[in-house]
Structures are given as C-alpha cells and as structure tokens.
Amino acid sequence: MPKKTGNVGRGRGTPPKKASKPSNRDSSYPDYDAQWRPEDAIVEEGPDVLQPSKLAYRDDARGLYLYHGDCLEVMDHLLQKHPQGVFDLIFADPPYFLSNGGITCHAGKMVKVDKGAWDKSRGPELNHEFNTEWLRRCQALLKPNGTLWVSGTHHVIFSVGYAMQQLGMKMLNQVTWQKPNPPPNLACRYFTHSTETILWAAKNEKSRHCFNYADMKRANGDKQMKDVWTFTAPKPDEKRLGKHPTQKPVALLERIVLSSTAPGDLVLDPFMGSGTTALVCSLLARTCVGIERDSVYLDLTLRRLDSATFNLTVRINVFVGTQNDLELASDRIDPIPAMSTEGAPKTDCIFHESKFVFLSCAQVSQASVVHTTVDVTLQEAWAHAPDGKKRQTTHIVRCETEIHRLKSS
Secondary structure: OOEEOOOHHHOOOOOOOOOOOOOOOOOOOOOOOOOOOHHHHOOOOOOOOOOOOEEEEEEOOOOEEEEEOOHHHHHHHHHHHOOOOOEEEEEEOOOOOOOOOOEEEEOOEEEEOOOOHHHOOOOHHHHHHHHHHHHHHHHHHEEEEEEEEEEEOOOOHHHHHHHHHHOOOEEEEEEEEEOOOOOOOOOOOOOOOOEEEEEEEEOOOOOOOOOOHHHHHHHOOOOOOOOEEEOOOOOHHHOOOOOOOOOOOHHHHHHHHHHHOOOOOEEEEOOOOOOHHHHHHHHOOOEEEEEEOOHHHHHHHHHHHHHOOOEEEEEEEEEEOOHHHHOOOHHHHOOOOOOOOOOOOOEEEEEEEEEEEEEEOOOHHHOEEEEEEEOOOHHHHHHHOOHHHHHHOOEEEEEEEEEEEEOOO
16 A cells, blocks of 8 residues: 655655666767656755655555655755756646636636635736746756646746747647636636647757657547647546646546656656646556645545556467568457457546567467567567567567546446
C-alpha cells in the first residue's frame, strides 16, 4: 500500500527505474544528472523559505511523488539538484487571474466568479512577472528534449505565450480545447466562452521533442489529428470525491501524456490542483511529481488516487521460426485476434502498446532475451533491431498491453 508521509524519511523503497528506450538526446548537450530522487524536492525550514515542502504521498510502485509546498520554492530546490533538467514533460494549469467579482452560471444558478485568493489578478505587469518566473523554472527543469504544456483562458494565456517567446522556448502547437457543453453567458453581451487554449512548447530551438504521431493518428481513425480537441468538462464521476474550480478532464490529460511521452517518462505538475495529472500518469505507466500548496486540494488528490482502478489486459502471441522465416511472420503474428468481450464491463481503452521480445533458445521455456523494442508491427520491430541481435534471434514474443478505464454506470 502507498504511504502518506510527513517527510521523505518515512517513505520506503526506491523510485521505479525508467523503461529503457533509445536516447534522443542531442549530442551537443553535456551529460546531466537525470536520476530522480524523492528527497530532491524537500525544502527545509529556513529564514528565506515561505513554505517548507513535505513529501505528502509516495507510491514507488506507481511512480507517484506528491509534495505540499510552494511550487516556486520547490522548483528552485530541484534546480540546485538538476541544473540541466530532469523532467520529460511538464503540464501546468496556472492561476487564470479571472476571479474579478463577475458572475457566471453553475448548475443552472448565477454564481460569483471567485475561485480563491490565488486566482485574483494583481494587474497585468505583476501577473506577467509571475508567469515569467514559474515558466523560467519549468524551462530549466526540462530535459534538453523535454516539452511543456500550459492551459489557460484569454485572461492568462497571452502572457504565457509571450513569456515563452521571451525565454527562447520553441513553440510547437496552439491547441484549442472546445467544450460542447459550456455554461451560458448570462450578461448576453459577449459570445459564450466555450474554449480554452493549451500551448505546447519545447525547451528551446535545439530540442528534438517527442511526438507520438502514429499513436495520435491511430486514435483519430487513421487520420492526422488536428489542433482542435473536443472534450466535455470533467464528468460527474471525476468529481464524486470533490472538485477543483479549474479541474481538467481525465481524457484531456490522457491525450497530452500519450502524445508526448513514453512509458516510464518523468512528468511534473507544479499546480497540481485535484491531481488529474498524477491520476493519468498512474494509469499510463509514467512517473509523476506533483506540487500543491493548498492542503484541501492535496487531500482531494489523495482520495482520487486511493480510489483509482483500472483493468490491465496482456495478450501474448509467440512466433517460432528461423531467421529466414521472420520476414513472413506478419501473416501469423499481425494482427492478434481480438479477445472476447462477452460479459465484460463497459470500458474506454486509454492505452495500447505492442512490445516485441527477441529470444535466443531451442525451447521457449529456456529462452534468453537478446533484444526488446516497442513498435507497431513486426516488420518495424525487425527493421529497428541491430544486426547482431537479429543473428542471435530464434523466437519473437509480441506482447500487447491495453489499459481500460471503466465507464461510469
């Protein structure tokens, strides 16, 4: 069972090792320490510390490390440990600065737009200064090829985009999240607000960012995915344990994480809120570090993580043959027949991966692994395997992994 801790000294075990994969690090960058350690984000009490941070939740099995503290101070501390960066991806949902005393519609009622003191505007200059400071830290904490996603409305997103350009980040996409069920505009003086903007940027112009193009195309019916995404606001079952005023839907974070990371990658959410990023990372086999200063929302995150469940299905098919037979193997191994779903609960498939394991053996029960790779088809796996590994191979095991999220009844 995961442990809720007051400090890192009470946690046990070591963080899970990242899955091995080909390095895409630019050789022009020097070597850097990319090993994550939970104690790296602990900020001890001191005369200049506003809010000492504590490791509030640690789950080594799922790769979750959640901190109660101020994100600027925690990121400053992390930079002392990892000046060249440590995160593969950062998702940030910062304050929107829209709690200005206006009104909106919620559950059919007129309510004030007041999300909390953290969301009140301090004027455009100070708002931009704050955005620049947290963005500067996020940029520095990215690995050389890491990327940053930031969501926001028009109240904040233009400042964020300008700060990204000032910092020399490489703008990759401006994604529009379209909400098909927005609340009506009660003032009747504007168009109904039905979108949010999500900016995707790489650390700098040298970065060779990760984009899982084939996965996104396959998820979009074998068509290139566009930069307008339609998702509803978080569903009732996502808020049954409590809610955050700017909570993001699980489906939105799933797409972001699946599109720009690999299993085992390290993800940071500096404004964790209700913990959707951590929840999605736990379902998709990514390691997540989250920072939240409000204990109320941190407790909500812990409740959501404790209740999270998913079904894991692993399908294995073994092809046995000589090297000369391998080029014909696709007729026997691709595709794997679909499993029967009769009597199964209704689910959404949120993750799919094909892993090919190259074996050298006379019998499968006495096999030794000579190579593994994640690819879509056997032909691609064979093409990407080193020649030396091919010469040793006598069998190939294809493992299909799917993660299904239960649909609400």
